[in-house]
Amino acid sequence: MEKEDHILVVDDDEDIRELLRQYLEKNGFKVSTAANGRQMRALMSSSARVDMIVLDLMMPGEDGLTLCRELQTGAANPVPILLLTARNEEADRILGLEMGADDYLTKPFASRELLARIKAVLRRARMVPAHLQLKDSGHLLSFGAWTLDTHTRHLLDGSGALVSLSGAEYRLLRVFLEHPQRVLTRDQLLSLTQGREADSFDRSIDILVSRLRKRLRDDAGETDFIKTVRSEGYMFSTPVQLRGDSA
Incomplete structure (x- = not known):
C-alpha cells in the first residue's frame, strides 16, 4: 500500500x-x-x-x-x-x-x-505481474486493427478511438496478448492476472472474459479474438505484434 x-x-x-x-x-x-x-x-x-x-x-x-x-x-x-x-x-x-x-x-x-x-x-x-513484463523496449501490442499501449494502459480500436478498460480487464487482455494462440486454463488466467492472493468466485474468469469480449467487439458487434476451448479454457486466436512506438 x-x-x-x-x-x-x-x-x-x-x-x-x-x-x-x-x-x-x-x-x-x-x-x-x-x-x-x-x-x-x-x-x-x-x-x-x-x-x-x-x-x-x-x-x-x-x-x-x-x-x-x-x-x-x-x-x-x-x-x-x-x-x-x-x-x-x-x-x-x-x-x-x-x-x-x-x-x-x-x-x-x-x-x-x-x-x-x-x-x-x-x-x-x-502492479503488472512478473509474467507480464515485456522483454524489450516495445510497449505497443497490436492485434488486428487494435492497439494496446502498455505504458498508458490505453486500448485503441481501428478508428483510433479510446476503449475504456477496468484494471481487471486490462490485466486479462495483457495476459492474452503476451500468450497469443495458446490455450490458457482458468487457473492459469487467475494466477497470471491476480496472483497467489486472488480470492475469486467460481465464475470470475468467465465473467471477466465475457466483459473483455464486449469491449473488443467491432462495429458489427462481432469479435473472434478470444476462443473458448471446451473443457480446457480460453485462447487468444489472433497474432500479436510488438512495437516500440506508434510509427
Missing part, C-alpha cells in the same frame, strides 16, 4: 460509514465518505484523487450496481471498486463483476478481511 491511499466509502448507513472511516484511517488510509451517488460524484469531481471506492450494493435510489456501471462507463482509467452487500446470492456476485467491480464482500464481514481485500485490490490495480 502506498502512503495515504485515498479510499472513498459510499454507503447510506451513517454508522457503517463512520466505522469504516475510523478503521481505515487507523490503518494508514485517507478516507472520504458519501451517503449516495450525488455526494460520490461531488467528491469524485473535486481535486482530491480517489484510489479506490468501497461501494454498498443495496442503497435507496441509485444502488451500488447503477453507480458501479456509471463509474466504469467511459472512464479511461477506472477507479477500482469493492462492492459490499448483505446479500450472498451468486447471481448478485456475478452481476457485480459484470458491472466492473474488482472484488465483492458480503456483510457481515471481519474488519481485517476488508482491509486485506482493499490492499489486494490496490496492489493488483498498480
